[in-house]
Structures are given as C-alpha cells and as structure tokens.
Amino acid sequence: MKDFGVEPMNQRVLFFLVFLCCGLFTQVSAAQVAVIANPGVKASEVSSADLRDVFTGGSSSFKDGSHVTPVLLKAGPVNDEFLTRYVGKSDAAFRVGWRSLLFSGQGVMPRSFDSEAALIEYVAHTPGAVGYVSKSSPHEGVKVLSVR
C-alpha cells in the first residue's frame, strides 16, 4: 500500500471517518419512509399536519373523518427518519410527549413493533391502523398514503 505520509494513528482516524461517512450515506438511503394504512382507511393522501396530529396524540382522525390509530416501530433509521420528517421530534422527545399523555390519563402509548414485517401484518389486519415502513419493504395487504 502506498504510503501517503499519514501516521498510523491518523490512518485509523481517517478510516474511521470514511467508515462513518459510508454509514451515514447508507442510513439516509435506507430511510425512505412509506406511510401505510389499513385498506379500510378512506383517505389515500394525508397532510403532514394531520400526520403530526395523529402521531402526537392530538387527534384520532384525518381531516376527511377517517378514524385512525397510530402504530410505531420501536427503533431504527426508518423510525428516526419518520419522526424527524413528519413529527418534527427526536425519538426521545417523541416518547416524552407520549409519556406526558399516558401518565396524565389522556392517552395510551401506541403499539410498537420490533420489525417492519410485524408492523405491516398488524396494520393489514387492524381497522384504522396507520404506520410507517421503509419504501423498500414489501407491503402487501396495506395501502400506501401519499403525504402532502
């Protein structure tokens, strides 16, 4: 390997930075989020304001009157991307908000799923359920909502 005049210690730092950048790009490319709903939900598109209201417990319906129940992924880049883009909160701040509703008797913590497959399965069979998955995940049995 050609020596570019970089000290071994600095080489390790360089490799780490390159690795970190690759990781970041991988994360961004993987975090293409699709908002999905049970096929019984009337709406086929939803505003980001409606989505934020539903996922922060402020509302239990979309503007067109569809009664909906939010479901979550427990963690991961898709979860983080959804919360940042559509709810405007970090995962920690989002959960703090729900704990506030839970412990004051104003809401029940949404169901959370370890995997996208389990979430899709639940949404497909639960009237009113709305969730989010990676666009690349197969999502048969659910409808994809476009977000305005």
Next chain:
Amino acid sequence: MIKRLVIAAAVVMATASFAPAQEVDDLNIQVHGYVTQGFVYTTHNNWNTTDSTDGSPAWSEAVVNVSAQPDPRLHIAVQGRYFLLGTLTNQITLDWAQFDYKRNDYFGVRAGKVKTPMGIFNETQDIDPAQLWILLPQSIYPLASRNSDLSIYGGVAYGSVRMGGHMGKLQYRAFGGERVLASNDGYFQNLRDAGLTVPNGISGKTGGGSARWETPVRGLMVGASERSGRLNGAIMAGPDSGTIKLSQYRQTWYFAKYEKDRLSLTAEASRVQVKVDLDLTGLPPSFFLIDDHAFYVMGSWRITSKLSGGLYFGSTVDHKADYGDARYAKDWALAARYDFNSFLYAKVEQHWIDGTDIAFYAVNNDNIQPNTKMTLLKMGVSF
C-alpha cells in the same frame, strides 16, 4: 379513602370483565411507570419540610400505571403513586382511575377520579419524565399542594374542533365533581404552624373549564381556564373544634405557548381569590381573604437530542396579605436535563428565591430569611 378504593376497584373490575371476551393482546393492556430520586440543598431556609440546609434526599416518587384499551374509543386506566417529601408526605395514593370514552375528536368523556384540566401544566405537573424542569414555577404549581389541584372525583368532557379557513384548532374541556384537600396538604401547613389542624381534610363541589386555541401561527397556542367552588371541613385548635369553610373560591388562568424547532417559550398568569371562614367553639367567628396574583415566563432550548436547557422567572403576590417577606415570592430558575437513553435521565436546577410566600414554613425554620438559593438534583427512570 373508601371512595378511592371503590373507584380503583371498579376500574380494575371493569378491565377484568373484558378479559373473558377478548384475548389479552386485543385489550392492549399496558403497564408503565417511573421512579425518581431528588436531592435539595438550600443556603438559608429549609424547603418544604425537608432539612435542605444540610442537603436532603427526602424527595422520592414511584408511579405505576396500568391501562387497557378494549376498543379504540374506550380507555380504562388506574395510576398509583408513592410520594415522599420531607415530613409532609410519605404515602401511597391513588393518582387517578378513570374510564375514557372518546366518541370522536369532537367529543369524549372521562369519569372516575380524573385529572383537572387547568392551565398549561396542571394535568402533567407531577409527571417528572415529561418535564425539562425539576420544579415547575411554584407561583402557579406548588409542589406541596399539587395533589389537591391535580384531580377531582367526577368527570371531564373534552374535544377539539378544527376552525374553518385555516383558523387553527380549538380544544375545550369542561369538568365538575368533588375536590378533596387531604389533611396533610401543603395548603394547610401555615395553619399547622399556627397550631390549627384539619384532621379529615376538606372537600366540596367544584367545576370549571379550559380552552386552548392552536392558532394559525404554527407552534403558537393561547388559552384560558377557570375553576370555582366551595370547600369545607372540620378544624381543631388543641382541644377546641370547629369548622373551616372556603367560599367565593375562584381561580383563573391565561396562558400562551410558542414552539419552533428547538425553542419553546411559555407564559402563564393566574389569580386565586378565596374567603376562608373559621368558626371555633368558644371563639368569635373569624375570616381572612386570599388574593394571589401569579405569573411566570419560561424559555427552553433543545441543545442536542439528549441535552436541554431552560430559564424561567416566576412571581406570586398575595394582595390581601400583610406587607413583608411572606406576602410574595419571586424565583429565577436555571435548569438542564440530560437523557442518557429513552428511559434514564438526570436533571440539575438552580433557584434564586426572594420572598417566603411559598414552601418555607415555621415547622422547621426558626428564623425564616427573606432570600434563599436552592440547588436541586434529580435522576429518574421510566418505562
């Protein structure tokens, strides 16, 4: 006590009654809770019946919440709390226990022992994991008296309406029922200092409402609340007994909150007016008036996803009290919170307090000083 047990039992039995008909998973039964441990140090006066001038860890809480949702519109839950604060309280109480039926976004009802929807923070003032602050502004949310403000035995009707023409959303809540101030409530500490006790607490009918308008300006909410009612009970002064009656009770709030990205700004003003009548055997009836004017302004900033900081100033003045340090309290607070992960957090807070109207009592202060600096630490875990 019996009433609390009956309500809790009714909620638990109602939850159980759904079990044979549905799978447990379908009931969405959830158990959550949190535990906190605080530490308080003050430079002069002992705070809230603790030995805080020596540094006191006598400030602990543990909360368990059990809920079930047999139907998307029906929510049944009960929450219990262990609360230790100095010598004021060291007991397990029923926070609330309720049935909640939400017909749609426009209308829902809660019944049982329910949280009282007043002001910005009243329903959430005791939920430490939900707050940046260790202490919310004591001018409006006094820690030692929060139990009697937090909940009532009765019901709440609530809902929200989208205003047309991009005018935002209006939330409403109306409540009514019985309010109970337990015998060890902080509101009675000054009476205890004067040799008076309220052995069974006091109670009475109460009612009110709250409205919040989420304005067309994204992130800006404004609102108002009002509560009124009467309270009465027995009072003792050594061997003498009598009655205590709170009449012409009225409390109003006006508030506003603005959130944008990492910034949150809040302001709230409140006024409490009460006439307190004391009638002790062998003594002529007497009364005194309370007219507290309180407000605070606060700002907070989410520095990183794990670290937040904030600053507030709160003030309260009893316009019917004698002139002196006990007539008012002014409090500057600087706070920070760090979330280690989604469950574990730590907080630190520094207060500069002028005046002694709140939280400084004769029971553990020989000579109350007009100014106190207070340092608070708290750790919590929630699940």
